[in-house]
Amino acid sequence: MHISRVDLNLFTVFEAIYTEGSVTRASQKLNLTQPAISHALGRLRQMFDDPLFVRQGHAMVSTPMARNMIEPVRRALRGLEVTLNGLHVFDPASTPKQFNIALRDVLEATILPPLMLRVRQAAPLVDIAASHVERRELEGELAAGTLDGAIDVLLPLSGDIMRTRIYQDSTVVVVRKGHPAIDGKLDLDTYMKQDHILASSRRRGPGLEDFELSRFGLERQIRLRCQHYFAACRVVSETDMLLTMPGRYARIANQQFDNQILPFPLEVPAFDVFLYWHANMDNDPANRWFREQVMESVRE
CATH class of the missing domain: 3.40.190.10 (Periplasmic binding protein-like II)
Known part of the structure; x- marks a missing residue:
């Protein structure tokens, strides 16, 4: 099928229905009437000889063909949008x-x-x-x-995703001020003798610092696993447990706590x-x- 025979607006409708899961919400997103959206969907179904979306309750569920189409369609639409936008200069002072x-x-x-x-x-x-x-x-x-x-x-x-490094960070250990075993410096032996907190969004599995320790045949004792570093910093301030975390965030999260921030007692590369x-x-x-x-x- 040659592209000259295809109405490209149909693919905008296709992407909207796929994203919204509803003809009604797609019409609202595109500021078109529901009959116009339904008509466009009918043309798409005829073009591809596939229903593309099947109603299940109040939702429009995509068929296997629609799921195979969505990413190439989105890339094409995005590329066209970028091309059109590239013809203009973005004015941050006046552009919503x-x-x-x-x-x-x-x-x-x-x-x-x-x-x-x-x-x-x-x-x-x-x-x-x-x-x-x-x-x-x-x-x-x-x-x-x-x-x-x-x-x-x-x-x-993949190679379609570009990147640039914006900063390097180091691993540090957060310890309450007045810890009976640690005052201003921390060696590996003392670190391993303490109880630890692991802050992670995952329900199980080791932290990055545990991988580094395992390279030396070491396994620390994790007494608390929680979701957020800020909560862990507060626990540190009120207990003798240690928290290992990224250095930049450690300096921010501990501004209201009088915790010590010490280097991780292993030579590990900055990330x-x-x-x-x-x-x-x-x-x-x-x-x-x-x-x-x-x-x-x-x-x-």
Whole structure:
């Protein structure tokens, strides 16, 4: 089928129905009537000789063909949008826009304050929406354009995803001031004799520091597993347990606690934190401006 015989607007309708799971919500998203959406869906079904979406209760559930189509369609639509947007210069001072970025909660406290300070000064009509996205879904969301960027450690993503290192971080140990065994310095033997806290969003499995310890045949005693570093820092301030965590966030999370922040007692390499974006967005003026704000805010 030659592209000259295809109405490209149909694929915008297809993507909207797939994303919204509803003809009604798709019509609202595209500002079209429900009959217009239904007519477009009928043409798509005829074109591909497949129902594409099957009603189950109040939802439109995609068929296997629709699921195979969605990513190529999203990439094509996004590429066309970038091409059209590339014809214009993005003016942050006067253009309303929302940028969607994925980052884990431990990075929010380090990234968002300086980023929002820059954005509020330069672009009063720009909004930022930060969210947690599962790493296995990251590439698809960047390709679909539902994310403008992501910040995380080094991840095994395809060549379609571009990245740049924005900073390095180190591993530190948080200990309450007045700990009976630790005062200003911490060796490996003392570290291993203490009870530990592991902060992780996962219900089970070791932390990165446990992998490093295992290389030396060591296994620490984890007495508490919790979800957030801030809560763990408070527990540290009121007990003799130790918390191992990223250094940048440790300095922020412990500002209201009188905890000691000490180097991890093993020689471990610093870890890199990267900003990711899709190759289709590399030359997009708005996305390029947003990436610059992220990088400059981290440097400052």
